[in-house]
Amino acid sequence: MRLHSAPRSGNSYKVRLLLGLLGSRCEVIDYDTRGGETHAPGFLQSVNPDGKVPVLELEDGTMLPESGAILYYLAEGTPYLPEEKAERAQVLRWIFFEQYSLLLYLSRPRLWRMGGVEITAQRRAELEQLFEGGYRALGVMERHLGGREFFVGGDPTIADIALYAYPRLCAEGGYDLGGFPTVRAWLERIAALPGYVPPPG
Numbered sequence: 001m002r003l004h005s006a007p008r009s010g011n012s013y014k015v016r017l018l019l020g021l022l023g024s025r026c027e028v029i030d031y032d033t034r035g036g037e038t039h040a041p042g043f044l045q046s047v048n049p050d051g052k053v054p055v056l057e058l059e060d061g062t063m064l065p066e067s068g069a070i071l072y073y074l075a076e077g078t079p080y081l082p083e084e085k086a087e088r089a090q091v092l093r094w095i096f097f098e099q100y101s102l103l104l105y106l107s108r109p110r111l112w113r114m115g116g117v118e119i120t121a122q123r124r125a126e127l128e129q130l131f132e133g134g135y136r137a138l139g140v141m142e143r144h145l146g147g148r149e150f151f152v153g154g155d156p157t158i159a160d161i162a163l164y165a166y167p168r169l170c171a172e173g174g175y176d177l178g179g180f181p182t183v184r185a186w187l188e189r190i191a192a193l194p195g196y197v198p199p200p201g
């Protein structure tokens with residue numbers, strides 16, 4: 001297996017984190033996403049027509065894009081994906097929540113800061129909306145985690161891995177997790193797991 005990845009990509013980090021927790025090794029091929037490498041014709045043709053990482057290249061050469069699908073594939077048969085049907089559905093619920101209700105709001109302000117993007121009046125207005133959506137999603141996580149150690153069942157699953165990356169990185173975009181003590185305690189719980197891989201610096 002090979003992981004097509006980018007060094008500072010939070011979505012790629014999710015996969016590297018799970019690989020570490022599972023004690024699995026995988027060749028990593030890094031791309032410069034800001035330099036447009038993932039939109040080169042060769043990448044679009046043979047790795048991912050969507051021009052994004054992460055992509056897991058399976059032993060038979062099949063390309064599997066989308067962090068949630070990759071986590072699901074890698075976790076099959078491990079404690080990170082429960083066997084019970086209703087719990088598996090809950091895992092998927094949180095992976096979809098992360099993609100639709102959390103990811104963009106938390107990742108874009110970080111992306112702009114990392115890229116030194118000029119904050120025009122229009123972008124400032126957009127940032128306000130992003131923070132509003134992001135804090136709302138963090139509130140959902142805070143409420144769900146009240147009285148729980150992990151998102152689904154009593155042990156860590158790929159729901160936690162999918163949800164971990166961007167809240168862990170969001171301070172780089174200007175977020176303040178001060179009002180989310182339960183989320184912060186959960187972040188520390190994940191960071192204490194054996195095999196934990198630190199986020200991109």
Ligand SMILES: N[C@@H](CCC(=O)N[C@@H](CS)C(=O)NCC(=O)O)C(=O)O
Nearest residue numbers: 009010011033052053054066067068
């Ligand atoms: N839904 C996808 C999102 C992947 C994504 O947005 N990847 C970013 C890096 S974190 C990327 O490749 N950006 C380059 C681009 O869109 O040009 C996933 O969860 O894997």
